[in-house]
Amino acid sequence: MPHKHNAARRHRIRKMKFKVTNWPEYEAGLRRRGSLTLWMTPEALVGWQALRRKTLGGQPRYADLAIETALTLGLAFGLRLRQTEGLLGSVLQLMGLNLPVPDHTTLSRRARTWKPSVGLDDGAAVPGGPLHVLVDSTGLQIYGAGQWLKEKHGAKSRRKWCKLHLALDADNGEIIAHTLTDQDTGDASQVEPLLDQIDGQIDLFAADGAYDGDPTYNAVLRHSAEVRIVIPPRSNAVERTDTEPPGQRDDHIASINIDGRMKWQASTGYGKRALIETAIGRYKGMIARRLRARSFPAQQTEVAIGCAVLNCMLACARPKSVRCKAKTK
Structure with missing residues (x-):
């Protein structure tokens, strides 16, 4: 492969060094990635409960946006579904919101039929x-x-x-x-x-x-x-x-x-x-x-939300790097 060209002699080539020029803004953005307010937006809290439908069958309790918020929270902080349920319940309690929390079984089941809501790919808007x-x-x-x-x-x-x-x-x-x-x-x-x-x-x-x-x-x-x-x-x-x-x-x-x-x-x-x-x-x-x-539809949902999480993280903190000049002897 081209990137392995002359691999036996590449140890003599010095590695390029870069310097971040916007470190204060970049550091603040990295801290903001850990903020719960970044992943739990007011729009999600307003549209938490599903609209009642007029067709036959059981009525959904949670909107797709609520399921998306819970799954996004779990992926952003590396939590399993049970831990996601516990974190989400504690956050809503601290916020003083009387909203039901999707249990881990509901999250697992709804992940197989979840469809992206408007705004999930806002971070990847086409220029x-x-x-x-x-x-x-x-x-x-x-x-x-x-x-x-x-x-x-x-x-x-x-x-x-x-x-x-x-x-x-x-x-x-x-x-x-x-x-x-x-x-x-x-x-x-x-x-x-x-x-x-x-x-x-x-x-x-x-x-x-x-x-x-x-x-x-x-x-x-x-x-x-x-x-x-x-x-x-x-x-x-x-x-x-x-x-x-x-x-x-x-x-x-x-x-x-x-x-x-x-x-x-x-x-x-x-x-x-x-x-x-x-x-x-x-x-x-x-x-x-x-x-x-475990199931392939739920894996597709996990990947879709994971890509949206990465885009959101990149929008929060994006370093501006310049290459350092090599020192001459």
């Missing part, structure tokens, strides 16, 4: 100009026997993974689209579902070599005709002679053959794709490396 979209995927563990059991006792492991596919806005670092699939789903197959969630015009689309191929190029070009696609072709890729004029992939192959892969990265801005690797690290560090929900 006025064209978007620079970065796409990647990562694995999240799900419930099952661990790998240690397989290695220690030779038992068959039931450990499986779900793949979280993300689309990131490179300009502000916010997640603008996501999908959750099983571990056997290919990355390129989720490009079109991700793009269907994006309404704005795309100016640049970047992804790693796993997305190389005609399905990805065709899906991106159907969404935005004037988009510039930056995907590293495979090492054995060759230019196609049956297309006139040559496509973007053929231009990438020709440029790599002439200047090399490292110069191609610098000229195309492929290095900006590291931002989505940072977003994946933020998700696993702040939300979780594994999914807590």
